[in-house]
Amino acid sequence: MADRYELHEPSWCPGCGNYMIRTALKMALEELNIKPHEVVIVSGIGQAAKMPHYISVNGFNGLHGRAIPPAIGIKMANKDLHVIVESGDGDTYGEGGNHFIHGIRRNIDIAHFVHNNQIYGLTKGQASPTTAMGQITTLQFDGVKVEPLNPLALALTMGAGFVARGFSGDIPHLVGLMKEAIKYKGYALVDILQPCVVWNRVNTFSWYKNRVYHLPESYDYTNKEEAMKKALEFGDRIPIGILYKVEKETYLDRFDFIKEGPPLVDVELNPLDAERLMEEFR
């Protein structure tokens, strides 16, 4: 019985950053005292998106690029569930880009952990929306010819209330970010830098390790301009931590009957409740 977080043997490559992300996730959930049946991990398709299979919680492993819509549906249906989206950079920013943008507009209470290895892992090394310009891949033989997408800057401009960056190689820090994101009331994006040991020979573990630094204690994460500066810092140095966090009204709060009532899933159904709607047709 799933009363604790059992782990299942993954099919990830040895040395993959996904292992560390899973460890951090497990620790975050345990430290928050959330039981496996109280959380749903929603994912799309990709190596990252296999997460629901490797840790025993409720899982919804959907279609490539389509993790956010069902996550919204689940949260609206049962506000008591903790909803976490785990998916790759291709899944989230490429195939699912439209849902990413519009999901932010809703500000629904879900935590979104993007395993950003700057490459399409599962399909063997094609460029993702976050692969650097000029990078040679298994498909872009003479280098990527389009600008990379900056997910954190995009999230900030769309008005996301919680924007953070983590690194799979820094588990204690990542656990902290995940806990904050899960606790945050609203949409929380954590873009997690993750080396892909097979397909991305540029953004390796040491490439990230040599660049990431913790945002200082004195950093004011309520300052959007500062956050934007930090979001644009992606070169010799890459800041990790909570770039931006403010309180905002969530999507659920805008539905009085959900805010004040029981979770939708607990509402008793009775056809006779709708009978009075017929009056306008008399």
Added chain:
Amino acid sequence: MDYSILVGGAAGQGLDTLANILEKILKRCGFYVFTHRDYMSRVRGGHNFTQIRFSDKEVYSFKDQVDLILALNKESFILHKDRLKEDGIIISHEELEADNFIKLPLKEIKNKIKNPKVLNIVGMGAILKYFGLPLDIGKEVLESSFKKKYLEDNMLALLAGYDLIEAKYKLPTFKDKNIIISGNKALALGAIAAGCKFYCGYPMTPSTSILTYISSKANEMGIVVDQVEDEIAALNMALGASFAGVRAMTASSGGGFALMVEALSFAGILEVPVVIVNAQRVGPATGMATRTEQSDLRFVIHAGHGEFPRMVIALRDPEDAFYQTARAFNISDKYQMPVIILTDLYLADYSKTIKPFDFSSISIERYIDKEVGGRYKKYEITESGISRRIIPGKIEGQIVLGDSHEHDECGHITEDPDLRTKMVLKRMRKLEALEQEVEEPWLIGNEEAENLIVCWGSTYGAVKEAVDRLNEEGLSIGALVFGDIWPFPTNKLMKLGKRAKTIIDIEQNATGQLDSIIREKTPFGADYKILKFNGRPFSGDEVYSRLKSILG
């Protein structure tokens, strides 16, 4: 007694308001009413018209000829004058060259009433007088239709119109026992009655009125309505909500349904219930946004990569729309399978008087387990193919894993060949019970008929009128009207098909899609096809004369 009124004008001239009020007045007078709406895909201008038919007997279709035309612009007159009966009349404020013409004195009206928008209601007043209908009922309906600040002008307009002409008829009135409702509103009401608590969609004619209607009741009924970013989001989101335990529905037209197709296939392997409406319009692609067609039958039956079970229900009239939609949720829950409801623009928009819905006859059957012994397996292989369903988060120690890959009983990814085979068979086995449960088509006319018509969905009304007339004229004719259409019910067809000498397929598409299914599933096929795909619906008159030309 059987009269038809045609009201024509440009978009923005208050045609809808007029039609909604007039049909209600006629209903309150105790008549059976049928309102057909014909409109263009534009916000202002163009030519729209509404045809309201009323009778002391039930009516199922619109008529080709009309008794009265209210022309709010010249074009309405030019386009429809040939449809006027010999003793019919035309009412308009325009200068028209017509015999039976009553001119609305626009200037005088404008002097009396400040609001120039009430011309339509002046016309309506004249219509009521023409048929000798009680002014009181007109006033009563106006009162409940307008906000206070507009009411006074509209009342004046009604009276002005009423005083304008002489009554030609003095029609009796009857006790009103009915409701009048459009196909889409009946469908939406069926969903609400069935306890649909999550509805998401992206606007697309002719499905938008479902979205709008449910949204208008959302707070009152505690329904989440989400206008999503696209139809891909719509079905994926509905699946999420349903996975978490609430009844969920989405609707679109063909183009939006096309965007849902990957998620439809997902619903098949996920085994989570969902109700999807495809309100058909003219295709391919954008086609004609405000025109009707029945060309997505094959599409919805086969849409989705891979093989998985589904049910397709075609709606036949507003009453059917209500009950079948409510039933769709039960079937979807029972089999944890997508149920697709097919309607079309004609039925979406036409309204008809029907018996009030019997809400107490609607049952809500969820098939959800509150406890499980041992470890829960979402995809447990069973004889029926149906696995137990629990709601995530509701049972301590139990988790639910839904998956779009092929999976094992617990929902984990598998590539095992034996397990794969077993899982395909498990899913497909659900069809065995469903096939026993599908409803046979409605029969109209003669069960022993020599001439058998086959049709489906919204052509029901026109076919019924034609078949009833031809039977009265002594022809041996019957019709099977399919509602449940996939899995395809064959029992009645097998029986009647054997007896029939001639089979005639009637559909609003160019290829005879129902006929092709009949050929696939039975030894029969149509000898004649009456097909129409110009974007306009069949009238009873048209079906009658096209049948006559075949049957002699």
